[in-house]
Amino acid sequence: MTEVTAFDRVVAAVRGKPPDRVPVIPQITYTTAQLTGVGLVEALHSPEKTAKALLAGQRELGYDGIYAGWESSFNLLAEAMGCTMRYPEDDVPQVTGHIIEDSSDFDKVPIPDPNSTGRIPIHLKTVKLVKQEIGDKVPIFCYVPGPFTLAGQLCGVNKLMIATLRDTQFVEDLTRITTTASKRYIEANIAAGADVIVAADPTASSSLISPAMFKAFALPCLEEVLAVAVRKGVIPALHICGQTTPILELMCDTGAKILEIDHLVDLRKAKQDVGDRVCLQGNIDPTDLLLTGTPGAVEQAARSCIEQASSGGRFILSSGCEIPPAAPLPNIKAMVDAAEKFGRYNH
Numbered sequence: 001m002t003e004v005t006a007f008d009r010v011v012a013a014v015r016g017k018p019p020d021r022v023p024v025i026p027q028i029t030y031t032t033a034q035l036t037g038v039g040l041v042e043a044l045h046s047p048e049k050t051a052k053a054l055l056a057g058q059r060e061l062g063y064d065g066i067y068a069g070w071e072s073s074f075n076l077l078a079e080a081m082g083c084t085m086r087y088p089e090d091d092v093p094q095v096t097g098h099i100i101e102d103s104s105d106f107d108k109v110p111i112p113d114p115n116s117t118g119r120i121p122i123h124l125k126t127v128k129l130v131k132q133e134i135g136d137k138v139p140i141f142c143y144v145p146g147p148f149t150l151a152g153q154l155c156g157v158n159k160l161m162i163a164t165l166r167d168t169q170f171v172e173d174l175t176r177i178t179t180t181a182s183k184r185y186i187e188a189n190i191a192a193g194a195d196v197i198v199a200a201d202p203t204a205s206s207s208l209i210s211p212a213m214f215k216a217f218a219l220p221c222l223e224e225v226l227a228v229a230v231r232k233g234v235i236p237a238l239h240i241c242g243q244t245t246p247i248l249e250l251m252c253d254t255g256a257k258i259l260e261i262d263h264l265v266d267l268r269k270a271k272q273d274v275g276d277r278v279c280l281q282g283n284i285d286p287t288d289l290l291l292t293g294t295p296g297a298v299e300q301a302a303r304s305c306i307e308q309a310s311s312g313g314r315f316i317l318s319s320g321c322e323i324p325p326a327a328p329l330p331n332i333k334a335m336v337d338a339a340e341k342f343g344r345y346n347h
């Protein structure tokens with residue numbers, strides 16, 4: 001019998017065929033810097049150092065997928081389009097300055113060439129280096145911006161929220177631009193080696209907009225960008241932070257084959273609602289458990305997730321969102337070990 005690779009395990013889970021055990025993929029990027037001692041800001045400009053840390057994380061902890069690149073890589077596109085970013089020494093970078101005041105600015109917004117703009121080439125090189133090393137054994141996940149979220153980065157989330165109520169043409173025109181930019185970014189990530197394209201759309205969360213707004217503004221764009229992944233033969237996934245219970249069906253309608261759901265979502269209910277349509281991925285609390293909890297508490301939470309959502313396959317054990325840089329590695333290890341301990345399928 002040939003060995004089951006992490007890649008096989010994930011593909012089986014996505015197809016709804018129970019693998020040997022529940023796949024486990026913590027959403028861990030920066031946190032792996034603890035293993036190689038590289039500084040966060042230092043590694044932003046070094047694909048080699050970033051790739052080394054990401055690979056060390058997978059090798060030491062033994063999880064079933066690698067999130068490359070480094071910070072929430074979907075921010076890189078906003079930066080390449082002209083937004084300013086803040087780079088704290090000890091935390092994930094954030095978009096701070098916006099480039100769109102009103103619709104007269106739309107003409108000035110560039111659609112970046114991912115191979116030559118901003119820090120995107122550094123990110124793409126990181127993905128290539130990880131792919132060279134890991135081959136087809138472990139799938140590579142790449143975050144890309146959901147067009148609605150990217151729109152919020154370009155004009156500011158408040159302005160976008162107001163426009164969804166008062167100026168829908170503004171939202172439609174702006175998301176047309178961001179959809180085009182996002183598609184180009186996705187193609188570049190796939191060319192570099194991404195196996196799973198994860199559209200990250202935190203601004204489309206039910207914590208921020210209603211299901212009707214989601215359907216009107218976020219869903220059509222997501223459908224269009226994830227279709228690029230489908231066309232290129234890689235797995236389309238969708239990550240939305242916070243509460244998403246009211247939009248789980250709509251999230252499936254985007255064409256995503258994996259839904260990354262946050263810890264606020266009742267996993268059992270999600271499994272009941274959409275477990276036959278999509279592979280659910282989640283949803284251990286990244287802050288209260290993985291950052292400040294104990295390995296024992298993480299193990300218990302992981303076990304509970306497996307009990308709630310693993311039946312029949314279509315489940316990947318994960319954190320509810322990106323793991324904070326300072327999360328202790330023994331907590332991540334406890335999560336990975338729990339998949340082996342409690343996540344075996346009996347064939």
Ligand SMILES: [Zn+2]
Binds near residue numbers: 239320322
């Ligand atoms: Zn999230």
